[in-house]
Amino acid sequence: MATLGLVEYIDAPPEVRTVYDDIMVTRRIDRVNNFWKALANDPPTLRRTWESIKQIMAPGALDPLTKEMIYVAVSATNQCAYCIASHTAAARKAGMSDAMFAELMAVVGMANETNRLASGYQVELDSQFVVGQEKKRFLAKAPRSPRRKKG
Amino acid sequence: MATLGLVEYIDAPPEVRTVYDDIMVTRRIDRVNNFWKALANDPPTLRRTWESIKQIMAPGALDPLTKEMIYVAVSATNQCAYCIASHTAAARKAGMSDAMFAELMAVVGMANETNRLASGYQVELDSQFVVGQEKKRFLAKAPRSPRRKKG
Amino acid sequence: MATLGLVEYIDAPPEVRTVYDDIMVTRRIDRVNNFWKALANDPPTLRRTWESIKQIMAPGALDPLTKEMIYVAVSATNQCAYCIASHTAAARKAGMSDAMFAELMAVVGMANETNRLASGYQVELDSQFVVGQEKKRFLAKAPRSPRRKKG
Amino acid sequence: MATLGLVEYIDAPPEVRTVYDDIMVTRRIDRVNNFWKALANDPPTLRRTWESIKQIMAPGALDPLTKEMIYVAVSATNQCAYCIASHTAAARKAGMSDAMFAELMAVVGMANETNRLASGYQVELDSQFVVGQEKKRFLAKAPRSPRRKKG
Amino acid sequence: MATLGLVEYIDAPPEVRTVYDDIMVTRRIDRVNNFWKALANDPPTLRRTWESIKQIMAPGALDPLTKEMIYVAVSATNQCAYCIASHTAAARKAGMSDAMFAELMAVVGMANETNRLASGYQVELDSQFVVGQEKKRFLAKAPRSPRRKKG
């Protein structure tokens, strides 16, 4: 059981039930996850977290499936077992196929590998990745790296 | 400069040039990033890493833009400055708009927050997220949590 | 069971018992946690770790409760299940109320979120946060950012 | 410069200025940090993040200084240079002395060490840290570990 | 059970059996770990990951035992329970004694501690650690720090 226990619907005060109801209606489910039941011990955090999630995960420039897969990518990187399980389920519900999951994992694994290679080798930033003002300062100092001859 | 220095095209042995050429042709660019120039000090790692990246980032069940955004999500979670810069540039090149970047960051931030809330509150896994054999064992023990009355 | 097993008091050599005794007396408990029993397989590490913990967690400029809450904050960020459980228990024993725990978690969650927003957006350091010598170098280059008009 | 650049007050649309004004009034400062200027490229995220921070960092069961130190603890654990710099400055402003900072760092360092010792040694959870329902299941199986004889 | 389930040898398609056979022959074992059985749901990732592991973990400038201990060090730092368990077993099989394990853990713990002290104290890089071109730029600015008088 969670540190402060789980607040079940039947025992929840009105302000918590209001959030639970909104979660269930928004997500078309008939009970809320343990995550929300644990946060419900602190109603302001429950409300704030749900309002943020609701705003962030809604369709926008990115579709909900892409957002759920990004959630899984972060959770796998952070090794959060609860979040991997719950967001993998959510991503599947949003349409993630086995093939999509497998490619997602391959990218997550590779990114975690090359993140360490880049840092471990102490690779300096390429001039073309330096943005704005920093770039001006950088370009004034860095010699052009040799380019491949064309043609 | 990187720990072992950067191997420029002009100084590279044939096996390294072959990889550089493949990177430039595959990505339609006219020079390779410092990341590859650093790895080129170890040609087998250069080749293996590039072959893996090439296979993983190719279009498949997920499109290249989604894959680049997942790469940015992991890199931001890991705080790898080089990787954030280079893959943000790659994602933009693959079509990521400012609005898509902003939503990506919002999801990454929120996932990092709720990963810690779930772990910090020691939330136990919901029975519906437990898969396969584990599930059978789990369900035999866990009492049903109360559902919301319908209708 | 832990990798090297747990060393119970009854089986412990004198040098380990001496540390166990000091832990129990200092913490006013009648048995030591599994963490110490696991480390006891390497008596020098057991002694060094306990001496460090004893020195660091003692009252000083910060009180023991604040220190235990900081321990929980780090453990939740790192997703260490054992450490979250044991230090949450220790923090409660030191006086952490449910309300304090909930606020602690809210800060930990938010910090993990904004850490990624700051890195993901590649936010450059404000001149007022640059300290000492670095500051002088920085200020010579950075233009003043516009301030809000007063009055 | 940040990925999407920084939105200065003079160039900000009204909805962004409203948030900037609230930040400056709440924090009694005369300009906002680059963090907020970077987020301002996405006004809903700017508003949501500020509203969350404002709610979370306000005095409650924990005082603002403790909260800022927890923020520094998380940021140091995550290696976020921007956040370490800005929240160390904020904690000092809230009253953190050099001695408090030094003790904070000592706890953060030690927690990061013992987190890995606990996980690396695969230490199993002590029965007294298992909470609620889990505890019942656990206690039914685990033999009592030997206690120190009293007296 | 793993997200996509485990592919047992008896149910595996030829391309998966070929990899399983190579793993068992190379490692002189008579069944593959669950890790491989989970990846087998995505044969290209199974093959690529195994080929990479096989190449990387083979004897070279570093011996296999050292490599397995490095694997454990990374896994403990990342808090990956599965990887800690499986690579600790592999390191033992490669010759890691209890004493070597204990020293490995001590180094991993200490490195995780000092990583945060270095970042938390915002320690600037010593001029002698700055390499190549960066060094020239750095040395032009940094005053020599006082040396201890010899003799």
Added chain:
Amino acid sequence: MATLGLVEYIDAPPEVRTVYDDIMVTRRIDRVNNFWKALANDPPTLRRTWESIKQIMAPGALDPLTKEMIYVAVSATNQCAYCIASHTAAARKAGMSDAMFAELMAVVGMANETNRLASGYQVELDSQFVVGQEKKRFLAKAPRSPRRKKG
């Protein structure tokens, strides 16, 4: 400059000079790194950290070079720029060749990748990795996975 500044030898109180002297004699160097100069603002932490490092990094069941490479592995995993730079230098001084560095990085990268594949795929622990008491409980439930036919 570091948060609390750097304590140079010439300005250091006797208790700090004693530690600096021991560092320089033990490591056969003629000045201490900035890391120690930053910690010197808190003499008890300086002393404790140095005594721990001195004990842990001394030759034992593992040789100093292996220990320094483990330090680099952890630092690269954690993305600590200062620590990567200083411990890469220390490892080189202890005898790490370019080829050894390259293999070290390859293992670190791969471990970071497979850590996330194992967690992301939610791979359950193999029965042979479960140790001691846990094993007995586990084996009572888990069906044997099919083995490859021999001969």
